[in-house]
Amino acid sequence: MAKEKTVYTCNECGGTSPKWLGKCPSCNAWNTLIESVAGSDAPTKNRFASLAKTAEVIVLSDIEASDVDRTPTGHEELDRVLGGGMVEGGVVLIGGDPGIGKSTLLLQALDSLQRQGKSTLYVTGEESGAQVALRSRRLGLDQSQVKVLAEIQLEKILATLAAHSPDVAVIDSIQTVYSEQLTSAPGSVAQVRECAAHLTRAAKASGTAIVLVGHVTKDGTLAGPRVLEHMVDTVLYFEGDTHSQFRLVRAIKNRFGAVNEIGVFAMTEKGLKGVSNPSAIFLSQHAEPVPGSCVMVTLEGTRPMLVEIQALVDSGGPSPRRLSVGLDKDRLAMLLAVLHRHAGVACMDQDVFVNAVGGVRISEPAADLAVLLSITSSLRGKALPKGFIAFGEVGLAGEVRPAPRGQERLKEAAKLGFSMAVVPKANAPKKPIEGMTIHAVERVEEAMEVVRSLT
Ligand code: TYD
Ligand code: MG
Numbered sequence: 001m002a003k004e005k006t007v008y009t010c011n012e013c014g015g016t017s018p019k020w021l022g023k024c025p026s027c028n029a030w031n032t033l034i035e036s037v038a039g040s041d042a043p044t045k046n047r048f049a050s051l052a053k054t055a056e057v058i059v060l061s062d063i064e065a066s067d068v069d070r071t072p073t074g075h076e077e078l079d080r081v082l083g084g085g086m087v088e089g090g091v092v093l094i095g096g097d098p099g100i101g102k103s104t105l106l107l108q109a110l111d112s113l114q115r116q117g118k119s120t121l122y123v124t125g126e127e128s129g130a131q132v133a134l135r136s137r138r139l140g141l142d143q144s145q146v147k148v149l150a151e152i153q154l155e156k157i158l159a160t161l162a163a164h165s166p167d168v169a170v171i172d173s174i175q176t177v178y179s180e181q182l183t184s185a186p187g188s189v190a191q192v193r194e195c196a197a198h199l200t201r202a203a204k205a206s207g208t209a210i211v212l213v214g215h216v217t218k219d220g221t222l223a224g225p226r227v228l229e230h231m232v233d234t235v236l237y238f239e240g241d242t243h244s245q246f247r248l249v250r251a252i253k254n255r256f257g258a259v260n261e262i263g264v265f266a267m268t269e270k271g272l273k274g275v276s277n278p279s280a281i282f283l284s285q286h287a288e289p290v291p292g293s294c295v296m297v298t299l300e301g302t303r304p305m306l307v308e309i310q311a312l313v314d315s316g317g318p319s320p321r322r323l324s325v326g327l328d329k330d331r332l333a334m335l336l337a338v339l340h341r342h343a344g345v346a347c348m349d350q351d352v353f354v355n356a357v358g359g360v361r362i363s364e365p366a367a368d369l370a371v372l373l374s375i376t377s378s379l380r381g382k383a384l385p386k387g388f389i390a391f392g393e394v395g396l397a398g399e400v401r402p403a404p405r406g407q408e409r410l411k412e413a414a415k416l417g418f419s420m421a422v423v424p425k426a427n428a429p430k431k432p433i434e435g436m437t438i439h440a441v442e443r444v445e446e447a448m449e450v451v452r453s454l455t
Contacts, residue, residue: 005037006035006036006037006181006182006183007035007036007037008020008021008033008034008035008036009033009034009036010024010026010027010029010032010033010034011029011032011033011034012024012027012029012032013026013027013029013032015027017033020033020035021033034189034190034193035182035183035184035188035190036182036190036194037181037182037194068087068088068090068256069087069088070082070083070084070085070086070087070256071085071086071087071088071113071116071118071167071168071209072084072085073085073086073109073112073113074109074112074113074115074116075105075108075109075112075272075274076274076276077249077263077264077265077274077275077276078105078109078249078263078274080261080262080263081236081249081250081251081254081257081261081262081263082234082236082251082254082256082257083234083251083254083256083257083258083261084256084257086113086167086168086209087209087233087256088167088207088209089203089204089206089207089208089209090203090209090210090233090234090255090256091199091200091203091204091209091210091211091212091231091232091233091234092209092210092211092212092232092233092234092235092236093174093211093212093214093228093229093232093234093235093236094106094211094212094213094214094236094237094238094249095213095214095215095216095235095236095237095238096215096216096237096238096239097215097216097238097242098215099242100238100240100242100247101238101247101265101267101272102172102173102213102238103124103126103127103132103135103172103213104135104139104267104271104272105249105265105271105272106122106170106172106211106213107122107132107135107136107139107141107146107170107271108139108141108271108272110122110146110168110170111136111139111141111144111146113167113168114144114145114146115145118166118167118168119147119164119165119166119167119168120146120147120166120167120168120169120170121146121147121148121149121160121161121164121166121168121169121170122146122147122148122149122169122170122172123148123149123150123151123157123160123169123170123171123172124148124149124150124172125150125151125152125171125172125173125176125177126172126173126176127150127172128150129148129150132148132150133148138269138270138271139270139271140270140271147164147166152176152177152178152186153177153178153179153180154177154178154179154180154194154195154198154199155179155180157171157177157199158198158199158202161202161206161208162202162206165206165207165208166208167208167209168208168209168210168211169208169209169210169211170210170211170213171199171210171211171212171213172213173212173213173214173215174192174195174196174199174212174213174214174228175187175192175214175215177191177192177195177199178191178195179191179194179195179198181194182194189227192214192227192228193227193228193231196212196227196228196231196232197231199212200231200232212228212232214228216237229252229253232253233254233255233256234251234253234254234255234256234257235251235252235253235254236249236250236251236252237249237250237252239359239360239361240358240359240360241358241359242359243359244358244359245266245267245268246264246265246266246267246275246278246281246282246358246359247264247265247266247267247272248262248263248264248265248360249262249263249264249265250262250263250300250301250361251301258301258302260300260301261301261302262300262301262303262305264278264281278303278305279303279304279305279306279412279415279416280306280416281305281358282305282306282307282308282356282357282358282360283295283306283307283308283357284308284310284357288383288386289383289384289385289386289388290383291377291378291380291381291382291383292310292311292312292313292374292375292377292378293308293309293310293311293374293377293383293384294308294309294311294370294371294373294374294377294384294388294389294390295307295308295309295370295388295389295390295413295418296308296309296362296366296367296369296370296389296390296391297389297391297409297410297412297413298360298362298364298366298367298391299364299366299403299404299405299408299409300362300363300364304405304408304409304412304413305360306389306412306413306416306418307356307357307358307360307362307367308356308357309327309354309355309356309357309367309370309371309374310354310355310356310357310374311352311353311354311355311371311374311375311377311378312351312352312353312378313347313350313351313352313353313375313378313379314350314351314353315349315350315351316349316350316351320347320348320349320350320351320352321351321352321353322336322351322352323351323352323353323354324353324354324355325354325355325356326355326356326359326360326361326362327354327355327356327361327362327367327371328363331365331368331371332352332354332371334396335368335371335372335375335394336352336375338372338394338395338396338398338444339372339375339376339444341398342397342398342443342444342445343372343376343398343444343445343448344445345376345379345448347375347379350379352375354371354374354375364403365393365394365401366391366392366393366403366404367391368392368393368394369390369391369392369393369394369400369422369424369447370389370390370391372394372444372447373390373422373447373451376448376451377451377455380455382455383455384451384454384455385420385454385455386419387417387418387419387420388418388420388421388422388454389413389418389420389421389422390421390422390423390447391403391406391409391423391424391427392422392423392424392427392441392447393424394444398443398444398445399442399443399444400424400425400441400442400443400444400446400447401424401426402424402425402426402427403423403424403427406423406424406426406427406429407427407429409427410423410427410429410433410436410438411433413436414433414434414435414436417435418436419435419436419437420436420437420438420439420454421436421437421438421439422439422441422447422450422451423438423439423440423441424440424441424442425440425441425442427440428440
């Protein structure tokens with residue numbers, strides 16, 4: 001590619017400037033100018049032009065609906081989040097903290113695809129070929145036929161992709177790749193966006209399925225403020241605690257499958273192994289119930305999982321702290337206000353810490369009731385009864401709202417030996433569930449009353 005002229009394009013209005021400015025000359029927004037390439041590849045000038053082939057306009061009902069062709073990776077849990085497997089020309093972005101297992105999982109997946117007769121290419125920008133080989137030996141993939149390219153320059157990677165046209169390629173990681181067309185440093189928003197756009201275009205044009213690996217920054221966003229999410233077909237995120245054995249992979253966007261589907265893996269000495277029955281892995285298994293702990297049943301994706309919510313309420317200073325790990329911080333503040341106003345439990349002068357065990361992130365509001373019960377349990381220093389679970393959304397008016405698919409959650413808990421539940425009234429089962437005593441509540445104060453009578 002010939003060297004083209006660099007321009008600075010505004011993220012907001014698309015206006016351009018020949019040099020970097022703090023303020024966009026067109027729309028006056030601050031800090032929106034990002035380096036890009038002038039000419040045919042300029043991001044604002046229809047960078048996807050080559051993707052669009054002129055075609056006839058067809059009536060929807062005349063189009064034959066065929067399911068996309070998927071290649072299963074052979075790792076059941078990964079296929080579950082991908083919606084069945086890799087799709088020809090599909091681009092997957094897989095994000096996560098450093099050291100969580102992205103490279104490990106993808107090397108395992110490529111090896112298994114290669115064994116199925118697919119051609120694969122692993123582009124490594126972070127490790128040398130020798131390091132990748134060392135990892136594959138450790139994973140027990142001694143005879144692996146996966147092709148490896150240690151390269152970070154986009155133009156060379158594109159040329160190699162064109163020359164080998166593999167069925168599946170992994171770019172590990174997109175933040176190390178840089179294009180000669182831009183002067184910005186590798187890993188900058190401009191570079192990440194430009195390189196990902198070129199790779200996406202190459203995938204669509206050649207039919208190669210491409211997986212882009214992206215590191216997540218400390219505040220939880222992919223470096224290059226989520227700029228890649230809208231460009232790719234599928235976005236997967238690794239969750240979990242690098243200190244625990246379990247890892248979750250969550251689909252947060254999928255053009256070829258369901259979102260919020262979760263794959264569960266365990267990190268072993270032989271790499272990541274799928275966990276097909278993960279419902280009980282996020283419990284900390286206390287011998288006897290302890291104060292400040294309440295188990296909930298979460299249902300994200302298709303499988304119910306039991307997760308222990310822990311709270312610690314302790315006397316704080318003049319400005320007490322509210323901290324949550326794995327749960328929404330703003331929601332915690334809201335729940336504390338509801339607890340005070342509607343149940344008369346005040347935590348104003350207390351530090352409140354809440355944690356979802358095992359590094360799992362819970363985004364559904366069905367966790368509210370368990371959060372409140374663990375907080376009051378810690379505050380009173382009284383443990384909830386043995387075999388107790390709770391779930392339900394709590395509203396600002398103090399009402400307890402139903403969670404989707406409540407029966408399934410209760411059945412899963414009963415299957416794992418839980419015997420007592422506090423649930424929203426609308427989730428109370430019509431037929432009793434064997435071995436499970438269910439207290440259906442409509443309001444927060446009712447839930448508190450039930451728990452007080454039990455402990
Ligand atoms: P890695 O895949 O390098 O993480 P990422 O690419 O997301 O940065 O994961 C490395 C971690 O996994 C490292 O801490 C060692 C551990 N690990 C195992 O426990 N077992 C294994 O078989 C391998 C290869 C790695
Ligand atoms: Mg890695």
